[in-house]
Amino acid sequence: MDTLLPTRFATAARVAAIAPFHVMEVQTAARALEAAGRSVIHMEIGEPDFPTPAPVVAAAQRAIAGGDIYYTSALGIPALRQAIARHYGERLGVTVAPERIVVTAGSSAALLLLMALLVDRDEQVLLSDPGYPCNRHFVRMLEGEPVGIPAGPDTNYQLSADLIERHWSPRTRGVLLASPSNPTGTAVPADEMRRIAATVARLGGRLIVDEIYLGLTYDGGELARPTSVLSAAGADADDLFVVSSFSKYFNMTGWRLGWIVAPERHVRDLEKLAQNLYISPATVSQRAALACFEPETIAILEERRRAFRDRRDFLVPALRELGFGIPVTPSGGFFVYADCSRFAADSQQFCRDVLAQAGVAITPGVDFGTHRAASHVRFAYTIERTKLEEGVARLARFLGGRRPPDG
Ligand SMILES: Cc1ncc(COP(=O)(O)O)c(C=O)c1O
Numbered sequence: 001m002d003t004l005l006p007t008r009f010a011t012a013a014r015v016a017a018i019a020p021f022h023v024m025e026v027q028t029a030a031r032a033l034e035a036a037g038r039s040v041i042h043m044e045i046g047e048p049d050f051p052t053p054a055p056v057v058a059a060a061q062r063a064i065a066g067g068d069i070y071y072t073s074a075l076g077i078p079a080l081r082q083a084i085a086r087h088y089g090e091r092l093g094v095t096v097a098p099e100r101i102v103v104t105a106g107s108s109a110a111l112l113l114l115m116a117l118l119v120d121r122d123e124q125v126l127l128s129d130p131g132y133p134c135n136r137h138f139v140r141m142l143e144g145e146p147v148g149i150p151a152g153p154d155t156n157y158q159l160s161a162d163l164i165e166r167h168w169s170p171r172t173r174g175v176l177l178a179s180p181s182n183p184t185g186t187a188v189p190a191d192e193m194r195r196i197a198a199t200v201a202r203l204g205g206r207l208i209v210d211e212i213y214l215g216l217t218y219d220g221g222e223l224a225r226p227t228s229v230l231s232a233a234g235a236d237a238d239d240l241f242v243v244s245s246f247s248k249y250f251n252m253t254g255w256r257l258g259w260i261v262a263p264e265r266h267v268r269d270l271e272k273l274a275q276n277l278y279i280s281p282a283t284v285s286q287r288a289a290l291a292c293f294e295p296e297t298i299a300i301l302e303e304r305r306r307a308f309r310d311r312r313d314f315l316v317p318a319l320r321e322l323g324f325g326i327p328v329t330p331s332g333g334f335f336v337y338a339d340c341s342r343f344a345a346d347s348q349q350f351c352r353d354v355l356a357q358a359g360v361a362i363t364p365g366v367d368f369g370t371h372r373a374a375s376h377v378r379f380a381y382t383i384e385r386t387k388l389e390e391g392v393a394r395l396a397r398f399l400g401g402r403r404p405p406d407g
Contacts, residue, residue: 018137023363026351030361041391043379044361046182047253048308048334053300055291056252063287072283074274075267076103076259080286083293084259091298092214094231100261102270105281107212107245107258109274111138111176114241116273117266118206119144123173128159129369130337130376132182132210144173150371153327157184157337161195165203174206179229180213183368183378184337185312185330187217190232197233197240207233207240212258215249215301217332218309223302226332230261239263246285248333249301250292255285308334311381311388318392319379322399334381337365341375343399351377358398360391 023044030040051057063069075081078098085098104110111134119125121143127135129148136146149167151157159177175196179188188196193209200207209229217226230237245258262270274280291297316336320326325339344350348364355361365376381388 014141014143017140019133021133022348022367026355026361026363029352029355033355033359038359040355041360041387041394042383043381043388043391044363045380045382046335047382048248048251048304049382049384050251050304050307052251052255052288053292053297055294055297055300056250056288059291060284060288063284068287069283072280072286074271074280076101076281077283077286080289083290087293088228088230088261091225092228092231093225094228094237096230096261097264099267100264102260102262102267102274103281103286104258104260104274105278106247106256107210107243108134109256109278109281110243110245110258110260111135111208111210112141113270113273113277114176114208114243114260115139115142115144116277117269118208119173122171124169124171125173126159126164126167126175128157128177128181129371130157130181130183130365130373131369132178133367133369135176135178135210139176145171147172148369148371152372155192156186156188156328157181158186158188158192159196160188160192161199164196164199168203168205172203172205174208175200176208176210178210178212180217180330180332182213182333183335183363183365184328185213185333185335186328186337187331190227193227193229193232194234194236197229197236201236201239207236208243209240210243212243212245212248213333214244216305216308216334218305218312219331223305223309241266246289246292249305250289251301251304252285252289252292255282255288257281257285257289307385308381311385312336314385315379315381315388315392319395322392322395336379336381337368338377338379339372339375340377343402345374347374347377354395354398358394360394360398 081101082098084101085096088096115138119142124145124147125139128151139146214226242261246252351364363378365373
């Protein structure tokens with residue numbers, strides 16, 4: 001259609017390469033059903049249902065009342081950079097200098113800044129397929145080439161050192177992975193992460209690890225300490241980039257605040273890029289986030305982490321019982337990536353049917369790549385346990401009356 005438009009209405013070629021979120025289609029259809037009086041169980045939503053912890057809200061109110069609303073350094077206020085660095089020491093057992101912390105406008109801005117820092121035209125970035133959809137678009141926006149590598153249960157739906165080596169080309173600039181991941185909730189084991197960091201370093205590329213869901217991990221004893229790539233990577237840790245966020249573990253999605261742990265020699269360039277792209281992260285959000293690391297706030301967040309774990313421990317076996325394929329138990333985040341091929345050949349149509357007939361909203365695999373996307377759906381457990389139980393009961397009734405695609 002665009003080619004028929006007068007030139008003055010034409011848009012840049014990159015726009016056509018950016019896909020919308022299909023989950024929004026699900027959400028719009030779900031809202032329309034609700035407006036018509038139907039009840040919908042929302043298992044498509046990719047953000048915590050918990051409100052921002054009260055001490056954080058109170059800190060924001062104090063900042064606003066004090067008139068503290070001016071631009072900050074593009075790198076973030078020093079007190080927050082220090083608090084994040086301390087958090088790595090206290091919670092994750094890894095020493096990080098505050099000078100390596102770059103506070104950003106959500107991890108979305110962090111990812112975009114890193115692509116702007118590292119990727120030249122036509123350079124390739126290796127990503128897992130399935131994976132977080134925006135990543136390939138960030139690469140494309142910077143005129144790079146995203147390369148989705150099919151990843152299955154044998155590697156926890158994650159890239160491995162071996163996969164990276166096999167897909168490396170002279171044009172490859174680096175690797176971007178998320179652990180735990182969206183949509184699978186699965187993580188790269190620490191020893192594999194060390195091999196990945198060493199392989200990327202040996203091949204002369206850059207490794208970016210998105211740890212946005214690291215705070216929300218559930219395995220290894222009573223909510224054990226998660227392992228950051230910064231400790232797993234050993235000697236290579238100083239050269240890699242870690243992306244994280246206040247959105248998920250800290251329940252602050254709308255505050256738009258994240259951070260990068262960068263090699264120190266790149267911080268000045270990141271500052272320059274951030275200054276030009278958005279001047280500084282939101283001031284009120286930064287002041288509020290200082291309260292994230294208070295023991296009172298951490299106690300609230302750990303309680304919620306327990307709630308997420310309980311939901312996972314209910315949902316995964318319940319979905320398996322219904323016949324969904326979940327070969328790897330998700331260890332973090334709040335997603336379950338499930339094979340629905342027993343019930344339907346086209347997961348997008350399956351999601352439409354589940355919504356219309358069962359009143360349960362879930363996300364089709366097509367949002368996360370192309371590898372076996374038509375046979376997968378994503379469930380989010382960002383709703384309370386009783387609603388999850390109702391969702392599973394509705395699915396059971398719906399699937400009970402449905403024949404397998406070839407049956
Ligand atoms: C894997 C992953 N990375 C990054 C983001 C972006 O989050 P934010 O910009 O809110 O920090 C998301 C959001 O869902 C995500 O799932």
